[in-house]
Structures are given as structure tokens and as C-alpha cells.
Amino acid sequence: MAVTAKLYGGFLLSLANKEIDLDSDTVKHMLCTSSYTPNQDTHRYKSSVTNEVVGSGYTAGGVTATSPVVSYDASTNKMVFDCDDPTWATTTLSAVRYMVTYVDTGTASTSPLICYMDFGIDQTTTAVPFVVTLSTTGLAAITAN
Numbered sequence: 001m002a003v004t005a006k007l008y009g010g011f012l013l014s015l016a017n018k019e020i021d022l023d024s025d026t027v028k029h030m031l032c033t034s035s036y037t038p039n040q041d042t043h044r045y046k047s048s049v050t051n052e053v054v055g056s057g058y059t060a061g062g063v064t065a066t067s068p069v070v071s072y073d074a075s076t077n078k079m080v081f082d083c084d085d086p087t088w089a090t091t092t093l094s095a096v097r098y099m100v101t102y103v104d105t106g107t108a109s110t111s112p113l114i115c116y117m118d119f120g121i122d123q124t125t126t127a128v129p130f131v132v133t134l135s136t137t138g139l140a141a142i143t144a145n
Contacts, residue, residue, distance in 0.1 A: 005135070007142075010043065027101060028064055031062060032100055033052075034122050036051040045110060046109075049102075049113070053093050055093035057088055057090050065083040085131055101117075114139075
């Protein structure tokens with residue numbers, strides 16, 4: 001399975017416009033089916049995201065990121081955002097293709113998107129936890145060039 005993760009371009013605008021404070025905002029991870037087509041350039045808020053999964057053990061809007069941390073590594077010139085691996089307890093889900101990470105403001109049209117992960121193929125669970133193992137290098141990174 002080839003997993004790819006990408007930042008939404010609007011994430012950078014949201015950072016610059018002070019719409020996002022990764023240290024203190026409520027960051028969430030939501031799951032979407034393969035019917036959602038991420039657009040890295042035009043999707044900026046949660047209201048652009050469609051086809052959220054529905055199933056046993058999954059709550060609309062997703063789970064809150066735990067232990068979020070923002071750091072800067074001077075040796076690589078990277079700002080890294082990371083958190084614990086998103087986990088949904090006992091789930092029965094089908095056609096899970098994407099995980100979308102966003103800041104939850106309580107209103108979809110003002111909840112900025114951060115990044116999405118494409119699992120490469122649809123994932124299905126039957127009465128088991130759904131765990132997304134994040135990269136050891138973090139959930140999202142920005143390099144200063």
C-alpha cells in the first residue's frame with residue numbers, strides 16, 4: 001500500500017492570516033471515502049471536504065488530535081507538526097481512503113484544512129480499532145529554503 005500525505009496549499013495562507021495556532025487550536029482527523037477527491041490547491045476549509053465515512057465506532061467530524069507538538073529542527077530547516085497516531089476504537093467501516101486533518105472551529109466554512117493522507121487503497125474494518133500510523137518524521141512539515 002502506497003500511502004501519501006500532502007499539505008493543503010490553503011494551510012499556508014491560514015497560518016499567515018493567523019487562522020491557525022497549532023499549539024492551542026483543536027485539531028481533528030476525519031476519515032473520508034474514496035468518493036472524496038482532495039484538491040490540494042482549492043480546498044481550504046472543512047466545508048470543501050465531502051464523503052466523510054459513516055459507520056459503527058466513527059463520530060462525524062473525526063477524532064481530536066492528542067499530544068500535538070510543533071517544533072523546529074535547525075539542522076534540516078523544518079518546522080514539524082506532529083501528534084499521537086489517530087485512533088478510532090472498535091469500528092466497522094468500509095471504503096476508507098483518506099484521512100483529513102483540520103482545525104475545528106465549530107463551523108465547517110471557517111475550519112481550516114491542514115493536510116490529507118491517501119491510504120492508496122480503500123480500507124475496511126469489522127469490529128476492530130482503526131489506527132493511522134503517522135510517519136516518524138511527523139504529520140506535516142514545512143521547510144525553510
